[in-house]
Amino acid sequence: MMKWLDERLHVSKLMDSLFDHPVPKNSNLLDYLGFATLFVFINQALTGILLATVYKPSAAEAYASIKAIQGSVTGEYVRSLHSWGANFMVVLIVLHLLRVFYEGSYKKPRELTWVMGGVLLIGTIGLAFTGYLLPWDQVGYWATTVGTAMAAYVPGIGNFLLRVMRDGVQVSGATLTRFYSMHMLVLPVIILLAFLPHIFFVLRQGMAVTDKLTQAKERGEDVESKSIPFWPNVALWMILVVLVIAIALWALAGLYPVGLGDPADALNKNKFIPEPAWYFFGIYQMLKYFPGNLDALAMIGLPLIAMIVLFGLPWFDHNPNKSPRKRPVALSVAGILVVGMVFLTYQGMSSVPKAIATTGVVDHPSYAKNIDPIFQSKCVTCHGKSGNYSVQNYDSTIKNVVPGNPAGSKLMTRIDGTQKPQMPMGLEPLSNDQIQTIKNWIQDGAKNN
Amino acid sequence: MTEDQNNNMPRRKFLKLGVGSIGAVFGLTYVSLLGDFLMPPEANAQTLQEVGKVADFKVGEPKFVSYKGSGVEEGLYVINQGSEGWLALDFHCTHLQCAVNWVPATQQFICPCHGGVYDIKGNVLDGPPPKPLPRRVIKVEDNSVQVGGITA
Numbered sequence: 001m002m003k004w005l006d007e008r009l010h011v012s013k014l015m016d017s018l019f020d021h022p023v024p025k026n027s028n029l030l031d032y033l034g035f036a037t038l039f040v041f042i043n044q045a046l047t048g049i050l051l052a053t054v055y056k057p058s059a060a061e062a063y064a065s066i067k068a069i070q071g072s073v074t075g076e077y078v079r080s081l082h083s084w085g086a087n088f089m090v091v092l093i094v095l096h097l098l099r100v101f102y103e104g105s106y107k108k109p110r111e112l113t114w115v116m117g118g119v120l121l122i123g124t125i126g127l128a129f130t131g132y133l134l135p136w137d138q139v140g141y142w143a144t145t146v147g148t149a150m151a152a153y154v155p156g157i158g159n160f161l162l163r164v165m166r167d168g169v170q171v172s173g174a175t176l177t178r179f180y181s182m183h184m185l186v187l188p189v190i191i192l193l194a195f196l197p198h199i200f201f202v203l204r205q206g207m208a209v210t211d212k213l214t215q216a217k218e219r220g221e222d223v224e225s226k227s228i229p230f231w232p233n234v235a236l237w238m239i240l241v242v243l244v245i246a247i248a249l250w251a252l253a254g255l256y257p258v259g260l261g262d263p264a265d266a267l268n269k270n271k272f273i274p275e276p277a278w279y280f281f282g283i284y285q286m287l288k289y290f291p292g293n294l295d296a297l298a299m300i301g302l303p304l305i306a307m308i309v310l311f312g313l314p315w316f317d318h319n320p321n322k323s324p325r326k327r328p329v330a331l332s333v334a335g336i337l338v339v340g341m342v343f344l345t346y347q348g349m350s351s352v353p354k355a356i357a358t359t360g361v362v363d364h365p366s367y368a369k370n371i372d373p374i375f376q377s378k379c380v381t382c383h384g385k386s387g388n389y390s391v392q393n394y395d396s397t398i399k400n401v402v403p404g405n406p407a408g409s410k411l412m413t414r415i416d417g418t419q420k421p422q423m424p425m426g427l428e429p430l431s432n433d434q435i436q437t438i439k440n441w442i443q444d445g446a447k448n449n
Numbered sequence: 450m451t452e453d454q455n456n457n458m459p460r461r462k463f464l465k466l467g468v469g470s471i472g473a474v475f476g477l478t479y480v481s482l483l484g485d486f487l488m489p490p491e492a493n494a495q496t497l498q499e500v501g502k503v504a505d506f507k508v509g510e511p512k513f514v515s516y517k518g519s520g521v522e523e524g525l526y527v528i529n530q531g532s533e534g535w536l537a538l539d540f541h542c543t544h545l546q547c548a549v550n551w552v553p554a555t556q557q558f559i560c561p562c563h564g565g566v567y568d569i570k571g572n573v574l575d576g577p578p579p580k581p582l583p584r585r586v587i588k589v590e591d592n593s594v595q596v597g598g599i600t601a
């Protein structure tokens with residue numbers, strides 16, 4: 001078979017140029033993250049095609065069609081795989097980027113591979129963002145409303161841009177159609193067009209770890225004893241890494257199936273509070289630290305700078321060294337950025353209102369265990385950094401509390417409604433159990449316990 | 450023979466230019482179609498539609514009304530200001546377009562996302578919103594209250 005192809009297409013010559021890079025014996029498993037990302041992308045493509053066979057892309061039918069998919073065990077699992085796959089893809093592509101950065105592999109001669117990787121990253125984020133709207137539930141509808149609203153902060157053309165993204169003034173059926181075509185056609189094509197050169201460059205140049213041995217080989221040294229062939233030795237390791245990731249994906253999708261919220265309601269009659277997908281929480285949290293008039297800077301300026309740094313990195317970074325030890329500045333800056341982003345993401349995720357377990361009334365509540373979680377989930381969206389009174393932590397909370405005297409504590413009277421307006425303002429009041437628990441805590445002396 | 454060789458390069462250049470320009474024509478043809486498809490509909494071109502009768506709106510009390518939009522229900526606040534006339538306000542916060550809620554107790558519109566606060570006329574009182582709630586066209590004819598697109 002191979003011989004037949006070879007006679008006609010000179011396949012083996014081609015294969016040799018692509019696969020015949022001597023790989024050092026102790027190569028690092030982290031170097032296979034790109035391959036793992038490819039696997040997850042294939043998972044997305046396959047499950048996406050399956051979903052597309054039953055999904056109905058219209059505002060009137062989208063939600064019901066997803067509901068129908070959720071109705072069957074396989075359907076629910078496929079959707080869960082697709083949704084979990086999106087998370088995996090974002091995580092893996094970022095880890096892959098960080099690994100490549102750490103190894104200095106974006107430097108000569110691999111600048112173009114890096115740039116194509118940047119396109120793939122943006123394409124992936126675009127897919128995640130456009131896919132969020134498609135189930136046409138409250139979460140997707142309002143996350144898209146808020147997400148596209150950011151575009152309006154672009155100076156000059158902002159409002160026009162916003163209307164282009166939504167195909168109208170607000171998120172409507174027309175937006176769904178637009179997002180659907182982006183998600184199904186435009187972005188996958190962009191990803192494919194960027195991926196082909198990306199993988200071709202990798203195969204053609206070999207992975208960065210093969211550089212030293214390749215140079216030695218060119219000098220005529222015998223590298224046989226120091227290397228193992230890519231095919232099939234390294235390939236086996238690669239597929240094993242992918243298998244581990246695949247099992248994790250399959251298991252998580254099965255154990256934690258993705259649910260479906262309430263159908264999209266453009267009028268938001270149930271006062272749903274939007275929150276972004278977890279990977280946008282870093283930006284979401286950062287916005288809270290910017291004073292109002294600098295919002296545009298955070299929403300447009302910073303992403304723009306990030307984009308310029310991402311694509312220009314191989315040219316901005318003049319340090320020819322690839323070894324991490326010889327690049328203290330680059331690694332420190334990146335380290336600070338990564339730690340900062342992880343921190344912001346964590347902070348953002350823990351700041352949104354979430355359902356807290358109803359424990360009933362706690363007779364002698366602890367601040368940390370029973371009281372703070374109520375404030376964190378119900379109050380800090382407004383009474384956090386902004387607002388005149390913050391319940392973000394104990395010290396600021398206690399300012400409106402008279403220990404031992406619930407009825408005399410402004411915190412309490414606002415929560416139970418004896419003093420108007422009742423908090424949370426404009427939303428459902430806290431449950432009676434929660435109110436009583438907070439009362440008990442103040443009665444007990446409002447201790448920081 | 451030598452003359453032929455001399456003419457060879459310009460001839461090649463001409464052919465390359467030909468391939469390039471025909472390719473560009475292909476590209477431009479399709480790109481020009483794209484613009485029209487991407488262009489969103491004219492903003493606020495809605496025709497006036499009735500959302501209630503005068504008697505439905507108490508003076509000084511914003512009322513949320515809705516009507517059928519493109520694939521989704523759309524809505525807005527209508528405020529009968531008595532002698533000051535009528536006001537129609539979009540309900541999307543100007544910060545990041547979460548839906549604001551009217552809170553009668555404080556006579557304010559409050560945004561639950563980042564704590565934006567507006568007065569009954571939609572002016573910003575507190576929080577991050579950069580501008581007042583957008584105003585919609587409103588017209589009261591005989592007994593019928595009608596609304597249209599955004600005015601500012």
